[in-house]
Amino acid sequence: MNRYRHLRRLRIAISLIFALALAWISVDAAIGLTRIGAWVVHTQIVPAVLAGSAIWLVVWVLATITFGRIYCSSVCPMGTCMDAVGRMRQACLPKDRRRYRYLPPANALRFPIPAIVCACLFVGFTSVVECTDPAYVYRNIVLAIFKPLAITSGSLAAAAICGAAITLSSWKCGRILCNTVCPVGGLLGLLSRNPVYRIDIDTDKCIHCGKCEDVCKASCIDLTVCTVDNSRCVRCFDCSAICPNDAIALHKGRYRLSTPMMQPTMQCGKAK
Ligand code: SF4
Ligand code: SF4
Ligand code: SF4
Incomplete structure (x- = not known):
């Protein structure tokens, strides 16, 4: 059997474990304060940076330069959600309408967005990060579904808009958001232009x-x-x-x- 089938299964298993663990931590914040919970949260690049934990940032920078964007196929919960929508698309559409096609890169979007988000972080405007970082967006969507009373009406509306945008875009064009508006994807894309x-x-x-x-x-x-x-x-x-x-x-x-x-x-x- 093609060895990449095993690798693909492994990365799907890892991505599901992280998506479920992060959903659990979002609903029950006390888990996030335990040692393992904090470790899981800090695998996410932006929460780790905001918490002053540089180790995972270094790990992901080195991993991306060496192997490409494995972050996006393993620990990012938003990527896992997009893949889940993609699987439903595969199951629902006839074979001739399931195919993805090559698209030229949207560089005018995907590189300026991380620069703007980094500038906002630098001047302490963290709310823009919470609206654009996949880990925070995922947490808000999970809370909106399972604990809607725990978040403000603004966060609830933002979660509904993000959830709808992610579902529609991944149904139509797979990981298009990963290569256009995601600031983490833009930064990782810069690092993975010529991986080892x-x-x-x-x-x-x-x-x-x-x-x-x-x-x-x-x-x-x-x-x-x-x-x-x-x-x-x-x-x-x-x-x-x-x-x-x-x-x-x-x-x-x-x-x-x-x-x-x-x-x-x-x-x-x-x-x-
Ligand atoms: S077109 Fe793609 S899938 Fe087909 S043989 Fe070439 S590399 Fe493999
Ligand atoms: S994103 Fe496309 S090129 Fe990259 S591993 Fe998946 S199918 Fe292959
Ligand atoms: S590009 Fe962004 S949303 Fe997509 S998988 Fe990577 S970090 Fe997650």
């Missing part, structure tokens, strides 16, 4: 079946040129798990053709 280990397509093995692009919820696989935009890839391993020829995988550096002279004339488009 990148998702890449081995053009010697690729048979241009198009399955990887069909399942890429980050819309970052461009089969017309056989490239993966690693700054947008959320390391879900859906593409590697479905590839029939092990052609798309995590690889140290870029793959090189075994016959480089073929490169300029090679047809790399998706098979029709």
Whole structure:
């Protein structure tokens, strides 16, 4: 069996554990004050920074530079919610309408937003962080569902708007919010432009079946040129798990053709 199927299952299990644990901590704040509870909360980048705990920030910076955005496929609860909506979409829509397609990067949005949020943090305007950071948004949505009386009417309205936006956008376009408005995603995207280990397509093995692009919820696989935009890839391993020829995988550096002279004339488009 393709080894990425195991890796994909492992990352889904981890993401569910963190999403459930963070939901439990949101509803019962006392759990968050225990040692394990505080550890779980501090795996989230922005809450860790606001609590002055730099260790997880360092861990995630190093992990992202080395392996890409594994944060977005493992511990971020918002990412897990978007994937859950994506799974429902897969289950409800007919096969020909389930496919994701490559989209060009929305750089005009995804890089300025983290800069604005960082500037707000710097001047002490933390409420903007609470409205945009995925961990805080997730907490508000969980509280709005399970403990609506525990939050203000403003937070309740914000949670309803965010919940609706996340559900609709992930139904339509997968992880589009992760690569447009999420400030954490923007920062991690900057760090993962050229990771040590990148998702890449081995053009010697690729048979241009198009399955990887069909399942890429980050819309970052461009089969017309056989490239993966690693700054947008959320390391879900859906593409590697479905590839029939092990052609798309995590690889140290870029793959090189075994016959480089073929490169300029090679047809790399998706098979029709
Ligand atoms: S981009 Fe943002 S919302 Fe998406 S998974 Fe990463 S941290 Fe979470
Ligand atoms: S799924 Fe594999 S073989 Fe098919 S187009 Fe993608 S990389 Fe190529
Ligand atoms: S390129 Fe592959 S691992 Fe990256 S987001 Fe797309 S499907 Fe997931």
